[in-house]
Amino acid sequence: MLDSKSIELTYFDGHNAKSHLVHAYFKESMLHIEGDGINRVVAIAEVDWPERQRHGQRQASLPNAGLLTHHDSVAWDAWVATARGESLVVSWQQSWSKTLLAMFLVVGFVAAGWQWGIPLLARGVVHFVPAEIEQQIGRESLKQIQDIGLLPSQLPLVQQQKISQDFNAAIAVAYPSQQVPHTLHFLRSGKWPIGPNAFALPGGDVVLTDELVELLHDSPETVTAILAHEYGHVIHKHSLQLAAEGTLSSALVGLMLGDVSSWVASVPIMLQQMAYSRDLEREADEESIKVMHANRISTEVMVLFFERIKKQSQRHNAEDETLSISFSSHPADAERIARFRAAAKSNR
Ligand SMILES: [Zn+2]
Secondary structure, rough: OOOOEEEEEEEEOOOOOEEEEEEEEEEEEEEEEEEEOEEEEEEHHHHHHOOOOOOOOOEEOOOOOOOEEEHHHHHHHHHHHHHOOOOHHHHHHOHHHHHHHHHHHHHHHHHHHHOOHHHHHHHHHHHHHHHHHHHHHHHHHHHHHHHEEEEEEOOOOOOOHHHHHHHHHHHHHHOOOOOOEEEEEEEEEOOOOOOOEEEEEEHEEEEHHHHHHHHHHOOOOHHHHHHHEEEEHHOOOOOHHHHHOOOHHHHHHHHOOOOOOHHHHHHHHHHHHHHOOOHHHHHHHHHHHHHHHOOOOOOOOHHHHHHHHHHHHHHHOOOOOOOOOOHHOOOOOOHHHHHHHHHHHHHH
C-alpha cells in the first residue's frame, strides 16, 4: 500500500551493485521500502539519516546493509519532514543517538538553570553561539525594529561620519590591541517614538537616533560615551545573553540540533520585552568609563545626558513606547549618576 507521502528513491541492497527504483513511505514508526522484488520494513529509528545541512544528493544507510539515495535534496527533506511532523523535532535529520544525547544535555542544562540560575547559564551559552548566527540574529532584529517604525537618519552624512570617526578613534585608544566587530546605524523615530536613544543588538549592530545626536548637539563627547556604553554591551554580548535567557530552552534545542531559525525569529520579540539587569548595565557603564578615561573625557558628560533626558521626558510628559534594552530606558537612577560622578573624581 502506498500512501500520499511515498517517494520514489534509488535503493541498493548492500550486497549487489545493482540499483533498484523503489517507493518508500513512513507508517507509524516504520519505514517501508517497496519495489520490484523488494519489500523491506525497517524501524525509522534504526536508519542512519543524513544531516539536512548538506546540499546535493541525500542518502540514508539502512540497518544490516542497504542504502537509499535521492538526487533531489529538497524533495528528500520534504519527504523526511512528513515523518518528522513537527518542525521543532528536527531529530530525523540526524541520528537518534545524537538526538538522545541532545535531549539529555537539554535536561541537564535546564536542571542546571534551576540550580545556578538562568542568567549565569545564558552568560555561558553566548560564548558558544557562532559569530555568523549572532550576526544573523542582529540583522533580523534590526530589520524587525526598522519595520516597527524607525526611519533612515536625516543627519548630514558628514556629521554621521564625524560621529563614527570620533567613536572609533576613542575605542581604538581604549582597546589598542583588539576591538570587537561593530557597525553603527543612524536612524530616527518614525511610527515608533523611540526618542533620543541608542541600543546594541547581537552581532555588534549599534543603533543611534538622530534625536540623541540633537539632544547632545553641543556635547559630542557624550554621544561618544553613550556609544562606548553600547559597545560595552557588544563586548559582553549582553543582548544575546538576554535573548538566551528569554528563550533558553528553545535556544538550547535549536543550537544543539543545528536548527536555529525558530530561535532567530523569536529573538527580536524577546529583545523588545526584556530589560538589562543592573549588573549588565554596570558592566556596560564600566566599559564606557574606561573609554572616557583613556580619552581624557570627563565622565561627567554622561551625567549631562541623564539630566537632559529627564528634563525632556518631564516636558513631553509622554511615556514613549521604547525598546527595553535601549539607552534611554536604562535606569537613569542615582546609582548610575553617582557611578559616573565618582569615576570623574577618581580620574582627576
Ligand atoms: Zn545599557
